[in-house]
Amino acid sequence: MTSTGETVPRIRGDGQAESAWRSSSWLGALPRRDARDALRSVSRLVVVSPHPDDETLGCGGLIAEAAALGVPVEVISVTDGEACYADDPAWPSDRARAVRRRELQRALTTLGVAPAALTILDVGDGRVGERETELAVVLAPLLAADDVVLVTWRFDGHPDHEATGRATRAAASSVGARVMEYPVWAWHWLDPEQGDPRMQGAVAWQLSASARAAKRVALEAFESQLARDGGAPILPDHVMARFGRDFEVLLP
Structure with missing residues (x-):
């Protein structure tokens, strides 16, 4: 996730409290x-x-479940999230890139994913939309017809998330792979009682206790997003509360 490029007004303020989702x-x-x-x-x-952390936030439990079952898991990180604190001189892009790569590797190891199963494309944090067509071309040879591909929702409310979803859909379609999408920022702005008609067909995938525990520990690896000296973090407690559920939602 990143604060850069958040031109979509849905991502503002504290968003929906997890208590509202619990009673939804x-x-x-x-x-x-x-x-x-x-x-x-x-x-x-x-x-x-x-961005590093979106995979763990949106479907870290499913990653852990698959790894525990012996299902091969590959993770493709489109950007390094290097613009997460673009206005903070203490976080130049080189530092942010290095830190976030290390955090991602630690998180994936916790979820059971080997370092060799991680591909980093470094498309450019906040620039995915302008390189969407190129991204689809790059992704296509990394996918196979019998893959199940998980990606951020095309209507998630963050431009990088949406462009990644569209590009992945295009790449998967070109090889015949199945795609399902996971919301991340949508939990911030969606109406808990109305949902969204574009989420037709959504399914809650129930997680085991062990997968939930692995996800919880994996999320702790993203220290740079959870706390920041002198400024607000990307993932404060009220945001993190949305990702401790015993299920994860996927869209067809």
Whole structure:
């Protein structure tokens, strides 16, 4: 995630409190699916993330479930999230890039993903939209027809997330891979009682206790996003509260 490029007015203020989501009749009515049962038939899980941490926030539990089952998992990080604190002189892009790569590697190791299974494209934090067509071309040879590909929702409310979703859809379509999308910023601005008609077909994938625990520890690896000296972090407590659920939502 990054604060750079947040021109979409939906991502502002504190957003929806997790207490509102806990009482949401819309969210509570989503069909449930046991993650382990669903993942057993997957040949390979490929997770595409706009910035380091999005993959763990949106589907870290599913990554952990797949890894525990022996399903091969590949993670593609589109950017390094190097512009996370672009206005802070203490966080030049070179420092942010190095820190966030280390954090991502620690998080994925916790989730059971080997370092060799991580691909970093370094497209440019905040620039995914302008390079969307190029990104689709780069992604296509990294995917196979029998993959299940997870990527951020095309309507997530963050331009990098949306462009990554569209590019991944295009790449997967070109090779015949199946795509499902995970919301991240949508939990900030969606109406907990109304949802969104574009989320038709959403399913809540139930996580095991061990996967939830692995996700919780993995999220702690992103120290640069959880706290910042002299300024507000990207992931304050009220945001993190949205990602401790016992399920993760995927869209067809």
